[in-house]
Amino acid sequence: MSLDIKTTYIERETVWCVELVGEIDIYTANKFREMFEELYEKKRENIEIDAKNLDYIDSTGLGVMIGALKKLRKENKKITIINVKSNIKRVLEITGIDKIFIEN
Amino acid sequence: MSLDIKTTYIERETVWCVELVGEIDIYTANKFREMFEELYEKKRENIEIDAKNLDYIDSTGLGVMIGALKKLRKENKKITIINVKSNIKRVLEITGIDKIFIEN
Amino acid sequence: MQNLKKQEIITNTKKQQIKLSVPNEPEYLSVVRLTTSGIANRVGFDLEEIEDIKLAVAEACTNAMTHGKAENGNYNIEFTIEKESMIIEVKDSGKGCMVENIRKPQERELAEGGLGVFIIKSLMDKVEISSKLGKGTTIKMMKKIGGK
Amino acid sequence: MQNLKKQEIITNTKKQQIKLSVPNEPEYLSVVRLTTSGIANRVGFDLEEIEDIKLAVAEACTNAMTHGKAENGNYNIEFTIEKESMIIEVKDSGKGCMVENIRKPQERELAEGGLGVFIIKSLMDKVEISSKLGKGTTIKMMKKIGGK
Numbered sequence: 001m002s003l004d005i006k007t008t009y010i011e012r013e014t015v016w017c018v019e020l021v022g023e024i025d026i027y028t029a030n031k032f033r034e035m036f037e038e039l040y041e042k043k044r045e046n047i048e049i050d051a052k053n054l055d056y057i058d059s060t061g062l063g064v065m066i067g068a069l070k071k072l073r074k075e076n077k078k079i080t081i082i083n084v085k086s087n088i089k090r091v092l093e094i095t096g097i098d099k100i101f102i103e104n
Numbered sequence: 105m106s107l108d109i110k111t112t113y114i115e116r117e118t119v120w121c122v123e124l125v126g127e128i129d130i131y132t133a134n135k136f137r138e139m140f141e142e143l144y145e146k147k148r149e150n151i152e153i154d155a156k157n158l159d160y161i162d163s164t165g166l167g168v169m170i171g172a173l174k175k176l177r178k179e180n181k182k183i184t185i186i187n188v189k190s191n192i193k194r195v196l197e198i199t200g201i202d203k204i205f206i207e208n
Numbered sequence: 209m210q211n212l213k214k215q216e217i218i219t220n221t222k223k224q225q226i227k228l229s230v231p232n233e234p235e236y237l238s239v240v241r242l243t244t245s246g247i248a249n250r251v252g253f254d255l256e257e258i259e260d261i262k263l264a265v266a267e268a269c270t271n272a273m274t275h276g277k278a279e280n281g282n283y284n285i286e287f288t289i290e291k292e293s294m295i296i297e298v299k300d301s302g303k304g305c306m307v308e309n310i311r312k313p314q315e316r317e318l319a320e321g322g323l324g325v326f327i328i329k330s331l332m333d334k335v336e337i338s339s340k341l342g343k344g345t346t347i348k349m350m351k352k353i354g355g356k
Numbered sequence: 357m358q359n360l361k362k363q364e365i366i367t368n369t370k371k372q373q374i375k376l377s378v379p380n381e382p383e384y385l386s387v388v389r390l391t392t393s394g395i396a397n398r399v400g401f402d403l404e405e406i407e408d409i410k411l412a413v414a415e416a417c418t419n420a421m422t423h424g425k426a427e428n429g430n431y432n433i434e435f436t437i438e439k440e441s442m443i444i445e446v447k448d449s450g451k452g453c454m455v456e457n458i459r460k461p462q463e464r465e466l467a468e469g470g471l472g473v474f475i476i477k478s479l480m481d482k483v484e485i486s487s488k489l490g491k492g493t494t495i496k497m498m499k500k501i502g503g504k
């Protein structure tokens with residue numbers, strides 16, 4: 001019923017690793033948005049989200065991710081998600097957002 | 105949000121072992137009561153309740169246990185509880201029922 | 209026990225309602241999700257269906273909070289359990305909207321908003337939105353029990 | 357975001373209410389427990405306090421169902437969150453009782469009943485029972501936030 005975020009910059013691969021633990025909804029979305037803003041200020045690089053311990057995301061959280069992606073795309077960078085749980089995969093698929101964030 | 109019960113008669117120790125998994129409230133108390141009635145019909149022996157996987161019990165459940173104990177006491181038998189979780193121990197202590205069911 | 213058995217039979221034929229009134233505050237949305245999961249589980253939906261219902265209800269509640277913004281500070285959720293379906297109504301008494309203006313999101317557009325109603329419609333078996341400008345909005349959704 | 361921050365400040369000064377209306381059926385008691393745990397967790401109670409509140413509310417609901425037996429088939433629970441405490445009222449519109457006849461259970465007696473109200477009083481910081489014969493009963497209980 002809360003959201004914990006751990007961010008690490010991996011020098012060698014020039015990528016931000018973002019580990020999400022918990023739930024993203026209208027209550028925790030601000031924290032999620034601020035994290036993207038912070039990373040953007042620090043280093044405009046690709047972001048890889050590890051969703052292994054993310055239990056829930058709703059349209060508010062997806063909106064934050066799309067907003068962050070739009071900004072990064074202007075720098076030719078991308079956001080990808082790995083280790084997505086089945087219920088979250090379902091939302092991504094329904095909204096067509098899987099094609100944008102999940103690499104094959 | 106349900107109750108599973110496993111009963112085994114241990115010949116060597118002449119005792120019924122009762123394993124409870126789940127929660128006992130007004131919804132599941134009937135099942136709990138029927139279990140005691142069944143054991144009573146089969147063999148009027150001591151009963152040992154293993155509460156390792158019992159997450160919750162309320163006054164309805166305690167009432168069933170007291171009722172069963174009253175009947176068994178007339179046969180000089182007893183009911184004991186082992187492996188009690190802290191929240192359940194608290195209820196037993198508050199009501200003074202720990203003295204009746206928990207052996208030291 | 210005789211009594212309880214009798215009661216159970218009556219229960220199965222009449223429909224039952226659970227009502228929840230929640231403050232217009234994001235922090236209580238997790239409570240709504242928990243309650244919704246508990247009811248859906250009790251009614252007999254499977255794990256995947258429970259996730260669907262939970263998300264759909266949460267999306268409707270998010271809309272009630274962000275678009276509805278009812279003055280009295282609370283919005284309402286009603287769960288009606290029938291023999292073959294569960295109906296959930298999320299009602300706010302907020303500013304309302306023009307229902308015919310709600311559009312399906314365009315995939316290529318990468319829109320940050322406009323996903324909520326689309327998600328609800330995708331996850332539930334039937335969805336009706338009714339709204340009166342200045343009077344509030346009701347999103348009514350239905351999921352069949354054992355509908356797979 | 358600016359807006360949300362402002363809202364949070366307002367939030368902290370006014371009291372908030374969550375209301376739940378539940379059918380008089382034992383099968384929904386687990387839903388009440390889940391909702392109660394969720395609210396208590398949100399409000400900031402620790403694990404042990406959450407267990408206490410959950411049990412106290414469940415005992416009051418069991419009484420509403422067994423003794424109250426409201427005609428319309430539902431009973432109500434109201435959670436009021438104040439700055440320093442949570443107040444929970446369990447209300448039925450059932451047959452009521454003579455409050456002064458409710459007694460502390462006698463330890464030596466091994467009574468199968470009469471534990472519910474005693475447990476509620478033991479677990480909560482303040483408990484008031486009001487009842488009118490034929491009109492229903494309200495059990496109002498309070499737990500201090502950070503009261504340890």
Ligand SMILES: Nc1ncnc2c1ncn2[C@@H]1O[C@H](COP(=O)(O)OP(=O)(O)O)[C@@H](O)[C@H]1O
Nearest residue numbers: 271272275276304305310321322323324325345
């Ligand atoms: N409870 C509501 N009150 C007022 N308007 C609403 C409500 N729910 C939905 N709407 C309208 O429907 C639109 C689409 O909602 P939705 O698909 O959830 O996307 P978003 O909330 O991101 O705009 C909203 O922008 C709003 O105009």
Ligand SMILES: Nc1ncnc2c1ncn2[C@@H]1O[C@H](COP(=O)(O)OP(=O)(O)O)[C@@H](O)[C@H]1O
Nearest residue numbers: 419420423424452453458469470471472473493
């Ligand atoms: N909601 C209620 N409606 C009517 N009577 C009630 C209610 N709650 C409690 N009572 C009265 O208080 C008594 C004590 O309740 P309680 O301590 O829970 O024990 P028990 O339910 O086992 O009798 C009940 O027997 C009943 O007479």
